[in-house]
Amino acid sequence: MPLQRLPLEDAELAFDPNWLERAAADALQAALVEEIRWEVHRIRLFGREHDSPRLSSWIGDADAHYRYSGVDFRPYPWPEALGPIRERLMRELGVGFNSVLANRYRDGRDAMGWHSDDERELGPRPVIASLSLGATRRFALKHRRRAELKGALELGHGSLLVMSGPTQANFRHALPRTVRPVGERINLTFRVIGPRG
Numbered sequence: 001m002p003l004q005r006l007p008l009e010d011a012e013l014a015f016d017p018n019w020l021e022r023a024a025a026d027a028l029q030a031a032l033v034e035e036i037r038w039e040v041h042r043i044r045l046f047g048r049e050h051d052s053p054r055l056s057s058w059i060g061d062a063d064a065h066y067r068y069s070g071v072d073f074r075p076y077p078w079p080e081a082l083g084p085i086r087e088r089l090m091r092e093l094g095v096g097f098n099s100v101l102a103n104r105y106r107d108g109r110d111a112m113g114w115h116s117d118d119e120r121e122l123g124p125r126p127v128i129a130s131l132s133l134g135a136t137r138r139f140a141l142k143h144r145r146r147a148e149l150k151g152a153l154e155l156g157h158g159s160l161l162v163m164s165g166p167t168q169a170n171f172r173h174a175l176p177r178t179v180r181p182v183g184e185r186i187n188l189t190f191r192v193i194g195p196r197g
């Protein structure tokens, strides 16, 4: 099934719940647990540094530097298992992804707070392709100025969400904690990092 446009005014979202079939998603998840150098990133929140509540890894071409939550990241090289995925995304979306932020949520206590992926290196209208593996988690969006514009989406195993156009400029998004017993989840956000102008 192709990507379906999701109706949320002021956003540009496309979704395919089964971008990867189950067996391929299983294999990719297992490979990434092994191949990625998982770390606890430090993030700055309200001027103070904290351990982020998840495992992360910044991956990309050598020149794709990135500042994230006030910290400068040098990318790790691409793990073998991500090569074909990146190729397929570039072909299907026509976007030259040169980096990916990988996040691993060990259980329902791991989460990501409200933010936009609006760093200067991403440009004003970034295309961000978000591939999810493992446990289904809720992904929430809310408009920066218009409280009535919000949405939530269950991101399951093998699903692909593409955020583009004005989505980052207009919306914040989050991956909230949950008290439901949930298994491990990996999310990959493919990005295009430009020079820091």
Ligand SMILES: O=C(O)CCC(=O)C(=O)O
Pocket: 101, 103, 112, 117, 130, 139, 155, 173, 174, 175, 187, 189
């Ligand atoms: O885990 C997710 O689905 C969201 C990840 C995210 O927002 C990010 O990496 O910027």
Ligand SMILES: [Fe+2]
Pocket: 115, 116, 117, 173
């Ligand atoms: Fe994000």
